[in-house]
Amino acid sequence: LMLEGKLRSVVAEQRLQVHYQPKYDAMTGHIAGVEALARWFDDDEGYISPEEFIPLAEDCGLVGEIDEFVTWRACRDLMSLKAEADLTLTLAVNFSPAHFIHRGLHERIESTLSSTGFPGELLEVEVTEAVVASEEAHLHEYLNQIRGLGVRLAIDDFGIAYSSLSRLKQLPINTLKIDRSFIRDIGDDSDDEVIVRTIIDMAHNLNLKVVAEGVETHAQLEFIRRHGCDQVQGYLFSKPMPIDQLKVVLNKEN
Numbered sequence: 001l002m003l004e005g006k007l008r009s010v011v012a013e014q015r016l017q018v019h020y021q022p023k024y025d026a027m028t029g030h031i032a033g034v035e036a037l038a039r040w041f042d043d044d045e046g047y048i049s050p051e052e053f054i055p056l057a058e059d060c061g062l063v064g065e066i067d068e069f070v071t072w073r074a075c076r077d078l079m080s081l082k083a084e085a086d087l088t089l090t091l092a093v094n095f096s097p098a099h100f101i102h103r104g105l106h107e108r109i110e111s112t113l114s115s116t117g118f119p120g121e122l123l124e125v126e127v128t129e130a131v132v133a134s135e136e137a138h139l140h141e142y143l144n145q146i147r148g149l150g151v152r153l154a155i156d157d158f159g160i161a162y163s164s165l166s167r168l169k170q171l172p173i174n175t176l177k178i179d180r181s182f183i184r185d186i187g188d189d190s191d192d193e194v195i196v197r198t199i200i201d202m203a204h205n206l207n208l209k210v211v212a213e214g215v216e217t218h219a220q221l222e223f224i225r226r227h228g229c230d231q232v233q234g235y236l237f238s239k240p241m242p243i244d245q246l247k248v249v250l251n252k253e254n
């Protein structure tokens with residue numbers, strides 16, 4: 001309850017921070033984009049993980065405000081990078097399913113895009129498989145409205161919730177991010193290697209881009225490159241970082 005009160009004020013006062021984790025082209029190794037991740041540093045408690053405060057925010061109705069704040073802040077931050085370095089990085093943001101499946105969300109995304117000047121074509125929204133499984137009658141329409149802004153849709157943590165493949169094929173989705181639990185066991189668990197290979201092949205057959213998250217070792221990288229995964233993300237390359245540090249990383253790349 002105390003944490004909920006703190007969360008309410010940190011959200012109201014816009015004191016949540018946003019960190020960025022690069023995604024790399026698996027073949028060239030160049031930075032293709034970044035994922036924005038909410039960060040909470042509390043004066044008393046120190047760092048509080050989103051694994052703790054996002055579920056809390058979902059329960060107390062704050063998550064929509066958080067997701068939209070992170071999107072706005074990240075669009076603004078990347079526009080400031082663009083002004084300095086003429087970059088065309090893609091930006092991925094995470095949306096909670098409960099908040100994502102709502103009429104009118106596309107209008108608020110559109111207003112964030114127009115107020116920051118960030119191009120819709122460079123924005124990707126990551127949602128979990130719960131969205132694929134949703135029985136919301138207007139789901140298809142809502143997704144199309146967001147796609148209508150040029151914004152791309154990714155399924156995050158893919159593979160753990162048994163998405164219906166026919167549903168996946170019907171919905172206007174662009175990208176699958178293979179859950180890091182499958183990447184973790186590459187080299188140790190041949191079942192997970194089969195799953196990773198199968199997801200990559202299936203994604204490509206459905207004309208979807210595929211991203212491996214949680215890549216921590218060269219062996220994992222080699223494996224997913226060999227099987228044609230499009231992008232990689234993970235501690236092997238870089239952890240989420242504040243915007244100032246991202247600037248340094250990007251300057252080194254150029």
Ligand code: G
Binds near residue numbers: 036
């Ligand atoms: O960044 P970290 O690995 O600690 O994130 C833990 C979880 O919190 C991940 O599932 C991530 O998707 C989620 N998360 C991080 N930032 C946001 C956010 O801005 N909105 C939502 N809905 N989830 C987020």
Ligand code: G
Binds near residue numbers: 156213214234235
């Ligand atoms: O659920 P989602 O994919 O949005 O979670 C993103 C979070 O995953 C990031 O905030 C980051 O903290 C975490 N993450 C990113 N790369 C790695 C990695 O290589 N290993 C582990 N264990 N966690 C990672």
Ligand code: MN
Binds near residue numbers: 035094126156
């Ligand atoms: Mn994500």
Ligand code: NA
Binds near residue numbers: 156157180213
């Ligand atoms: Na993920």
